[in-house]
Amino acid sequence: MAVGQVGAPLLDGAALRADFPVFERPTASGRPLAYLDSAASSQKPRAVIEALADAYGHHYANVHRGIYELSVDADSRYEAARTAVARFIGASSPREVVFVRNATEALNLVAASWGGANLGPGDLVLSTEMEHHANLVPWQQVARGTGAGLEYVAITDDGRLDLHDLRARLARGPKLLALAHVSNSLGTINPVAEITRMAHEAGALVVLDAAQSVPHMPVDVTALGVDFAALSGHKMLGPSGIGALWGRRELLDAMPPFLTGGSMITRVTLEGAEWNEVPWKFEAGTPAIAEAMGLAAAIDYLQSIGMDRVRAHERFLFERAWASLEDMPGVRLLGPASPDEHAGVIGFVVDGIHPHDVATILDSEGIAVRAGHHCAQPVMLRYDLPATTRASFYVYNDLDDVERLVDGIRTTQQVFGTA
Amino acid sequence: MAVGQVGAPLLDGAALRADFPVFERPTASGRPLAYLDSAASSQKPRAVIEALADAYGHHYANVHRGIYELSVDADSRYEAARTAVARFIGASSPREVVFVRNATEALNLVAASWGGANLGPGDLVLSTEMEHHANLVPWQQVARGTGAGLEYVAITDDGRLDLHDLRARLARGPKLLALAHVSNSLGTINPVAEITRMAHEAGALVVLDAAQSVPHMPVDVTALGVDFAALSGHKMLGPSGIGALWGRRELLDAMPPFLTGGSMITRVTLEGAEWNEVPWKFEAGTPAIAEAMGLAAAIDYLQSIGMDRVRAHERFLFERAWASLEDMPGVRLLGPASPDEHAGVIGFVVDGIHPHDVATILDSEGIAVRAGHHCAQPVMLRYDLPATTRASFYVYNDLDDVERLVDGIRTTQQVFGTA
Amino acid sequence: MTGDNLYRDFILEHYREPHNRGVLEPHDLHFADSNPTCGDEMSMTLRLDEARERVADIAFDGRGCAISQASASILTDDLRGLTLGELRELDPAEVVANLGVPIGPARLKCALLVYKVLQGAVRGAAVGWPEEADVLAGGNAGGSAP
Amino acid sequence: MTGDNLYRDFILEHYREPHNRGVLEPHDLHFADSNPTCGDEMSMTLRLDEARERVADIAFDGRGCAISQASASILTDDLRGLTLGELRELDPAEVVANLGVPIGPARLKCALLVYKVLQGAVRGAAVGWPEEADVLAGGNAGGSAP
Ligand SMILES: Cc1ncc(COP(=O)(O)O)c(C=O)c1O
């Protein structure tokens, strides 16, 4: 079946694949790998793998002001990585960037530290029905611990945030709104700048789960106006084990520490401790040193492409895939149809075939997609689905991958005799 | 000056250095690097760097039961790394091994989760005067949060745990004793099996900070009898960003989660969540996937040497260094003199010269040591020192490094005119 | 190709027209469990013989993927007449082998859900996944994850 | 070689026999701060002229490394007669340059401790480290770390 007769993608996916060693790996099917699971985690370009090898091979020591040459080298590269992240997301200072393991830890940090210090009975927190568990469960925990209330902004049948419902809930004066920039299960891009204006007018801080946006589109936290943002390095071509929390300096300054131990203190006696300045106050113990440097290399790689072009490329693939799948009998798509409101993540179900069976048959064709609840069980409940299959795009994908996906779904229907 | 005329070290440090790319790096001094800061963090052998490149290049996907080939591959390698850690430390099941960022996070996890659930006013926790801040501040925090008491077992003038004081404090019925296996500032090896027997008789659980022991000597948590143990990958030739908490299954099972979010749950609704089984209950979000595989490669490398031989090698270097430094005028050594009670970590002060100045001058000779409080400010207070200089050994060190250290201290004294 | 090998005709037939599907009323034993990996939920009802020793009848219910449905359909066909003791001793590896198609680690829990529910029914309480289903990360939470 | 370049004779002389060391009694301004990186603690006392505008006398006290002590000795030599406004405007980069030896990033805070304490005294409250001292990780906590 032919996909996309008109126009061409902005990036040459096949050429970019040459930068990623994983695509040399043969699949059991004998066909090349069509990797359509970047929303779960991205593959890594040689530039990142080599940056790690270089960091470990030539610039590695513990950070935090060792005095010798090698530690000064490691330390300044680690801090340079912080600056790279700050610039990439439009933060006004690297001091506002805390290195953590992943977006999950970033969100836990805000919930426990800011929430623990600022929430109590009678206070209200808003989250939404489309959140990843990482932006849900920590708020449930802190609500339980502090006695604060927790409500969820509703989503519409086509997977957009219900702004009427948001307005109504903001009118109750919540202290904080935690929401995803891009939903990992629906693909929805939320209008964050507008939502943040509304939230701030209502006196609520905004915590942005940017795990699915920062890797795929230009994101400027200052322009968006949010107060905190969470991201994961592994979803943006970087290493696993590294992520970042960005927060406004004055908020971070006022927050109590989260994890405690070495290098987040200035003074420790047997009676108690005094905390270091931000961001180090939030980085207890030896951080993911080389992984931070690897993340900086990933940012370099993405910037050499240009985030506008990354977004345009994925938008193009999304449009072609959506157009083809939309017309397929027995296939139902989730999330908004408009490419302005939909990132390169397509959740779908095939009538009469369980999402896991779809994924298994696609796998037998060398196509890697994810099936399940995508850590968004409330979304599954909302649409009364046990699970969905999800295809997601990145720079190394191209129309060939889209075509194989569509063909694979057709094959699945043939195997199950539903086509 | 000549060090060690008799005997030879067990390992050929120079030959092993060939496995570590960092030693190809020229130092500003023009001399080869004498890396004597492994207690802060170790260097990485090519085997580990290559394992990371292989993981990222050929076996990388998110874990937690993706359905496609590549994710099954990543998942089983990630779980195999857990098994490798479990075997390495004598755990009875991989299910007792939780991957965390570092020893600091492991200790925070126990303090917050076990402590939060089991401590209250009237309860007592014991730590010791020789702990790293990572095994102090989390207990101060949980004591403050729960109203429990916190006391410290005293240390002797030569840096050993005061077992009389321990016995007296155990008599007050503490619920838990948190102690280091090996002190990172004094080098002391604590008699953990004996201490654990005493603690258990008194009804206290034992949390072992094994950050400085697991990398350097055979450690069997089952034989030691402890209840929890914390370690860091980066100190044992492995990547940064990965560490482990080991705990007895029944204790871990009963503990509430620490960080929350994806993959540590079985079911999430807008009302609440149910937790996954251990160890996954404690691994929220995408873990340090490739770094876990890198840690397994580090364990392979260490096992190919043999932990008995690692320990014997460092003991040999310790004895030679101690003997030489002990005789130097103006040099004071910390910790026990007996090589049975002292790991390959030597803290010292040079009369009339600040530890940082010692480290800077050693650096100018290509010798990397650490100076400062070593995240053990209470130890500095105990011995009334603003700071110390510390040299620490690993498999890639040899007598030449010891000799350069001793010569470098002499040079320092000459520069300062104190020799 | 896994997909082709796995979805053999008899598997798909069991999926489309499962044997022993439904709820026995009245019944002697009942249990329900789930595999969050697939969002699958399965319940089981058993009727025992007069000695309350052997399976007189058995049925399963719920929704799920082809593998879990076929596995339940195939296994339940074989259980009538067995004693409760024999059910307890069932070897999960045999349950999988009995399917006659290559079940990779990613789908093991699908194949074993019926086993888990059956053990729950026989023992009167939820049991953990058999060891062989733990070769991959995530315990119960699984692939559905990120 | 850093060590040799850094520990020039005049630095060591200032370290061994620091100028302006001690505590002025009475004094008009007093402040103490520390650099946990080195375990260094430094206090400072200043006496002002009658107009309470210019530095009449200045002294520092405390223990520390050769760099922080020499830096304090050298800087305090230059401050008498300056106005409080001028002290506030002091450029930390010049404080470092004025030392006349190459201060690498690892020792910047040692060289700047006197600046930090001075600013604390003049402003009446602790100030953060100047930006240039932040090129390495760890803020206050530093090298002492792991
Ligand atoms: C005894 C001891 N415990 C805990 C730690 C903390 O280790 P990490 O910084 O890897 O969390 C260290 C590291 O210096 C240590 O030496």
Ligand SMILES: Cc1ncc(COP(=O)(O)O)c(C=O)c1O
């Ligand atoms: C929207 C969203 N938020 C948070 C996360 C959690 O990311 P991590 O697992 O890297 O912590 C994810 C990852 O799947 C996500 O898609």
